[in-house]
Amino acid sequence: MEHRPSDLTRQRILEAGFAEIHRQGYQSASIANILGATGLTKGALYHHFPSKKDLGLAVVVEIIATGLEERLVQPVRSAAQPARALLALIDAKQSLDEEQVRLGCPLNNLMQEMSPVDEDFRLRLNRILSRWQDAFEDALRRAQEAGEVRPDLNCHAAALFIVSAWEGCVGVAKNMQSVETYRACLSQLRAYVAGLLAPPR
Amino acid sequence: MEHRPSDLTRQRILEAGFAEIHRQGYQSASIANILGATGLTKGALYHHFPSKKDLGLAVVVEIIATGLEERLVQPVRSAAQPARALLALIDAKQSLDEEQVRLGCPLNNLMQEMSPVDEDFRLRLNRILSRWQDAFEDALRRAQEAGEVRPDLNCHAAALFIVSAWEGCVGVAKNMQSVETYRACLSQLRAYVAGLLAPPR
DNA sequence: CGAATTGCATACCGACCGGTATGGCTCGTC
DNA sequence: GACGAGCCATACCGGTCGGTATGCAATTCG
Incomplete structure (x- = not known):
């Protein structure tokens, strides 16, 4: 519901994460691949998600x-x-x-x-x-x-x-x-x- | 059909590999876990199988x-x-x-x-x-x-x-x-x- | 009986993994 | 306009991964 610009990058990570997980499965999903697809870096990802598992769970529920x-x-x-x-x-x-x-x-x-x-x-x-x-x-x-x-x-x-x-x-x-x-x-x-x-x- | 003693260790690796793959999936299956379950070491495994993938395929067909x-x-x-x-x-x-x-x-x-x-x-x-x-x-x-x-x-x-x-x-x-x-x-x-x-x- | 091959253990390697510490840039706030 | 907080990039770390090189004992074969 909010429209802060940072929510957009969060959404991009979420969607790239979904795509990577869909192709490789969760355990084989690579953080580097997700970041490569978005053009972002680890700083962005770990700012929005505490860990890979939290990202995976967020992909599941969101x-x-x-x-x-x-x-x-x-x-x-x-x-x-x-x-x-x-x-x-x-x-x-x-x-x-x-x-x-x-x-x-x-x-x-x-x-x-x-x-x-x-x-x-x-x-x-x-x-x-x-x-x-x-x-x-x-x-x-x-x-x-x-x-x-x-x-x-x-x-x-x-x-x-x-x-x-x-x-x-x-x-x-x-x-x-x-x-x-x-x-x-x-x-x-x-x-x-x-x-x-x-x-x- | 042969009964050489080395075939027995090969079989043990195969069965331990099956168990590990069954629990973790292939990609997440750990060579170290398979060896730990059998009490063998890498020398034995890579003597019988050229690579992890060959072991995985052998588990599938055998x-x-x-x-x-x-x-x-x-x-x-x-x-x-x-x-x-x-x-x-x-x-x-x-x-x-x-x-x-x-x-x-x-x-x-x-x-x-x-x-x-x-x-x-x-x-x-x-x-x-x-x-x-x-x-x-x-x-x-x-x-x-x-x-x-x-x-x-x-x-x-x-x-x-x-x-x-x-x-x-x-x-x-x-x-x-x-x-x-x-x-x-x-x-x-x-x-x-x-x-x-x-x-x- | 010597030689060569099989069967397996040990030590080690580079690559990649998830995760962290740090710092700089930007923007809203007083 | 100093300032603090949100946002994100960079550099780095320890650990685990699959794979390899080497060595040694046993067994087989000439």
Whole structure:
């Protein structure tokens, strides 16, 4: 909300940090590379962030969390037809460019890398994942009350599975380096979700 | 197949390397830690492996590939009832101990870490993933010919999705650090696979 | 039995890492 | 217009990294 000029350099470091972490992972991310990308030096970085870890955590909560919030959570919340919104979201996310398939989902990357080795990272990443999952669970539950999906569905487990499978699709496509594979895999997820819909009687 | 005594130390290095890579990831895996675990020194390691990368690749093809082959590929190949064998395999793998949930699937870990940054790793990991996927695809196709699953199923995409979703379940459970989450997630995968079965008419 | 090769330990190297201490420049404030 | 505080550059440090050169004991082979 503030507009001090120093906040701009902080933001530049944050975005360059995100890019570096996205490419190399957190542990292999090099402070020197981040500074090289911004044209800044260590004085600037360590003025705004006490340590590399603080920068990494800031990237998680200020870049990754907000990005996922507006791209995957917001479109489903307060949707008139929750089930339709979910399917539409999957359809919309079928189009990823080469770069995004190559590097994968930033959230999933960090979860796989950091969850076993650093509890601070794990907890913050878990908050993001839980919010995502909760949003889908809510959508399924509201759709259930509206009669859109089968009444016997375990919404919690289903939402968990959708999120998991989604990340799995991105992860596998990342190894295959193929947008086609990603689309084929996500289309199967779409079929699963479509199968949750209540049969028209 | 040979039984020279030096092959034993090579194997010890290989297994200690696998354990270290499983815990820390490849890039953060420390040569010193691997040697410390075995009680050996650098002379031994660099006598058997030209570099850290060669050790890492050897771990992939000699430990991870063979392990996955016998645990996930072999049980499905040449099964009398392929579809049942698939379900049985999923049921069997629902029981993982805390440690395995914490550290996740070694194959998936390395895929996420190394696929974008090293082509040699990516290709070897991709061979493993493809063999796994092909085994499931074959099983589905044979089950399809036997009338076990719906005739209109896209076996290739379905096998791709099963493998992807599976890895996704392990990955999410790893962040949650909960075997319960893993089981709930995998049970949804089981339900998906069960849904592929041909309805009894 | 001598010679050469295998198997591994020890000591050491340059590169890079994250982090710090210091200082200078700029700007708002009294 | 002296002054203090925010902002950032420069230089430097200890530690860890993967990798190498050398040496020595054991084993194999001529």
